[in-house]
Amino acid sequence: MQAPPPATPTLTMDGQPDAAPRPGLVYPFEGPPARGHAMEVAPGVYWIRMPLPYALDHINLWALDDGEGWAVVDTGARTDDTVAAWRELFARAPDPRPMTRVFVTHMHPDHIGLAGWLTRKFGVRLWMTRLEYLSCRAMVSDCGREAPDDAIAFCRRAGWSGAAIEGYRARFGNFGKHIHALPDSFRRLRDGEELRIGAHSWRVIVGSGHSPEHACLYCPALKVLISGDQILPRISSNVSVHPTEPDADPMAEWLASLARIRREVPDDVLVLPAHNECFRGLHARIAALERGQHAALRRLRRTLAEPRRVVDVFGALFARPIGDGDSGLLGMATGEAQACLNHLMHLGETTRTLDGEGVAWYRMVAAEPAREG
Ligand SMILES: [Zn+2]
Numbered sequence: 001m002q003a004p005p006p007a008t009p010t011l012t013m014d015g016q017p018d019a020a021p022r023p024g025l026v027y028p029f030e031g032p033p034a035r036g037h038a039m040e041v042a043p044g045v046y047w048i049r050m051p052l053p054y055a056l057d058h059i060n061l062w063a064l065d066d067g068e069g070w071a072v073v074d075t076g077a078r079t080d081d082t083v084a085a086w087r088e089l090f091a092r093a094p095d096p097r098p099m100t101r102v103f104v105t106h107m108h109p110d111h112i113g114l115a116g117w118l119t120r121k122f123g124v125r126l127w128m129t130r131l132e133y134l135s136c137r138a139m140v141s142d143c144g145r146e147a148p149d150d151a152i153a154f155c156r157r158a159g160w161s162g163a164a165i166e167g168y169r170a171r172f173g174n175f176g177k178h179i180h181a182l183p184d185s186f187r188r189l190r191d192g193e194e195l196r197i198g199a200h201s202w203r204v205i206v207g208s209g210h211s212p213e214h215a216c217l218y219c220p221a222l223k224v225l226i227s228g229d230q231i232l233p234r235i236s237s238n239v240s241v242h243p244t245e246p247d248a249d250p251m252a253e254w255l256a257s258l259a260r261i262r263r264e265v266p267d268d269v270l271v272l273p274a275h276n277e278c279f280r281g282l283h284a285r286i287a288a289l290e291r292g293q294h295a296a297l298r299r300l301r302r303t304l305a306e307p308r309r310v311v312d313v314f315g316a317l318f319a320r321p322i323g324d325g326d327s328g329l330l331g332m333a334t335g336e337a338q339a340c341l342n343h344l345m346h347l348g349e350t351t352r353t354l355d356g357e358g359v360a361w362y363r364m365v366a367a368e369p370a371r372e373g
């Protein structure tokens with residue numbers, strides 16, 4: 001089926017280093033909670049940080065006062081280190097109330113990895129959207145399979161070398177490595193649903209583009225938005241095309257989701273993202289993400305004055321060099337570049353021609369004026 005998607009967003013497409021200041025954003029806390037500790041960031045809302053074994057080395061989880069106990073949002077990747085960090089937290093927790101339920105924003109291993117472990121340990125249910133749950137089960141079932149022909153053809157069309165394709169074959173089927181056996185049933189979260197969590201009502205706001213049906217949780221009374229990977233303050237989320245749906249236009253979904261969150265969530269919320277730090281300045285961040293994406297599309301249009309393969313446009317899109325040697329990075333860059341190219345295809349601005357080797361060449365439609373940005 002599908003290439004393992006990157007667990008974490010790591011390619012900054014706005015061309016700014018992760019640490020660059022972001023105008024309009026305020027980080028109200030001095031730093032994240034220490035390992036094994038939880039920090040209250042709003043009444044009954046606690047920040048927990050867990051280690052990750054990736055380049056992006058942490059994820060933020062949230063504990064919500066749920067009346068008779070605690071609900072958690074996201075769970076961390078299934079690694080010995082994260083399980084140990086959870087045990088430290090349980091040992092230190094001054095509150096003896098039990099866990100009541102496990103919410104998961106989306107299917108990526110850093111978010112869902114320990115959902116099966118926590119739900120079984122506490123005898124509670126998993127709450128997530130249907131497409132995220134079912135997609136995750138499908139992806140996990142690829143574990144141990146050989147890379148399918150469709151996926152190899154996807155890499156070949158993008159212009160990968162033989163060596164890079166061998167690297168892909170070797171790596172294929174790793175998606176489930178950091179996911180504990182999933183619960184066999186779940187409680188569906190629906191877009192627009194109002195959930196009672198403890199004393200407050202939280203609204204489910206679904207976004208798409210980073211993953212198929214990503215749930216954000218918004219509490220108007222507390223003025224808090226749990227944004228998952230949909231809105232991150234210092235890095236841009238990975239928006240990729242995967243080999244299972246090579247003609248998808250996730251960029252359109254991503255941009256529509258950003259616009260929708262701006263419409264539905266006021267600017268004065270405290271944003272609790274899955275990576276980096278809690279921040280204020282939601283609308284400024286959305287505007288910056290849109291600007292970065294449109295600037296990338298403009299650079300892409302310029303480079304497509306001449307016919308280019310997917311691997312030829314990395315320099316126009318990404319700040320860092322993408323080599324042939326790291327098939328994980330190459331896969332991520334290919335998925336993101338393909339998302340930008342497919343978006344221009346869907347806008348009718350670009351044509352694609354396959355050569356005799358099965359490699360796709362993209363080029364701007366002659367004399368077509370740019371319609372965006
Ligand atoms: Zn993530």
Ligand SMILES: [Zn+2]
Pocket residue numbers: 007008009106108210211229
């Ligand atoms: Zn993610």
